[in-house]
Amino acid sequence: MNTSTTAPATPDQTHPVEVAPGIFRITVPVPFRSLRAVNLWLLEDGDGFTMIDCGFSDDPTKLRLERAWSEVLGGKxxxxxxxxxxxxxxxxxxxxxxNRWGLRPHMTQLEWMAANVALKSLYSDDYELRAEFWTRNGASPQLIDLYRSETVLYDSGVELTDDFQRINSGETITIGGRDWLITTGQGHSPDLATLYNARDDILIAGDQILPKITTNVSVWPWEPLADPLREFIESLDRLDAIVTEQTFVLPSHREPFHNAKARIAELKHHHEERLEEVIALLEGHEARTAGDLLEPLFKRELDGHQVNFAMGEALAHLNRLVFEGTVLRHEDDSGLIRFSLASTKH
Ligand SMILES: [Zn+2]
Incomplete structure (x- = not known):
């Protein structure tokens, strides 16, 4: 088979790889610079295969999927x-x-609804609403220009079906003789499904637990007083209660790895450190915007798409501290949102 591809080169595999008995990893490129690629999974399932996740919708990815299917499915x-x-x-x-296989996608209800809302550019993914919200949170005009020129719009890479089949947290799905417990997580997206098989100690983690990089946890314009970091940490705690030191984690980005518990502990520690960093950045200032914190927090040049994640993440940590009582949130008459340490306020 011709393995040269029109898709951009990634450091990941061109061919599917069997990572555990009957579980194949397909890696396809994504147009987000920091992520580079996403892992999809094909699981042997009796007379056919169950597929987990779809990849960004563009022609090179569709071609990669066709090739992966021809290599893995063996006619099934x-x-x-x-x-x-x-x-x-x-x-x-x-x-x-x-459409290719005559299926209806299995998703949690909230994820299905979020996809529909985003696809129609309603509240959750309105381009101008984001620009306005980042501006009110202190993003510079240059950053907003970057956002406008480089952000990847949701509808450029998503095509949905007309209907779906609901899955719920706590349910068990049997795939090829393995029972997979569905646990959903919040903070990264509304109700992200992870699948855990206790017998073989394998976790299909989605974006909930990633190696090397941290999952984006953001406050978005449509819920300015959200506390997604609390939700994310609570979701990690729920996973921590079911996984083990040996758990083989199949993450959506980067390489599969062992020991889910160690990575969960690292991620929790990372966010605790970030909260302390944010407090230190507020010290000695009367009040600062989320935009004021971007440079010291992220220490690297952001692309336009990352502007969203950086602003959202700075706000997620600021809001967490507001809910903890350490930080106060101020919104002035012009709509500008600033934060100050509670202890410096008299
Ligand atoms: Zn994600």
């Missing part, structure tokens, strides 16, 4: 599609895959 069909969450690199080719 894909008989089920499970989508972990609504982000474009996960749900993008939903329509393509379902």
């Amino acid at each position: 069909p894909v008989t089920r599609l499970i989508v972990t969450h609504f982000h474009p690199d996960h749900v993008g080719n939903c329509h393509f895959i379902c």
Whole structure:
């Protein structure tokens, strides 16, 4: 088979790889610079295969999927599609895959609804609403220009089906003789599904637990007083209660790894350090915007798409501290939102 591809080169595999008995990893590129690629999974499932996640919807990715299917399926069909969450690199080719194999995607209800809202550019993904919200949180005009010129719009990489089949946290799905417990997580997306098989100690983690990089946890314009970091940490705690030191984690980005518990502990520690950093950055200032904190917090040049994540993440940590009582949030008459340490306020 011709393995040269029109897709941009990634450091990841061109061919599917069997990472555990009957579980194949497909890696396809994504147009987000920091992520580079997303992992999709094909699981042997009796007379067919269950596929998990879809990849960003564009022609090179569809070609990569066709090639992966021809290499893995051995003439069997894909008989089920499970989508972990609504982000474009996960749900993008939903329509393509379902149309190709005659399927209805299995998703949690909130992820299905979030995908629909984002696809129609309603509240959750309105381009101008974001620009306005980042501006009110102190993003510089240059940053907003960057955001406008480089942000990847949701509908550029997502095609949905007309309907879906609901999965719920706490349910068990049997795939090829393995029972997978569905646990959902919040903070990164509304109700992200992870799948855990206790017998073989394997976790299909979506974006909930990633190696090397940290999952984006953001405050978005449509819920300015959200506390997604609390939700994210609570979700990690729920996973921590079911995984082990040996758990083989299949993450959506980067390489599979062992020991889910150690990574969960690292991630929790990372966010605790970030909260302390934010407090230190507020010290000695009357009040600062989230935008004021970007340079010291991220220490690298952001691309336009990352502006969203950096602003959202700075706000997630600021809001957490507001809910803790350490920080006060001020909104002035012009709508500008600033934060100060509670202890410096008299
Ligand atoms: Zn995601």
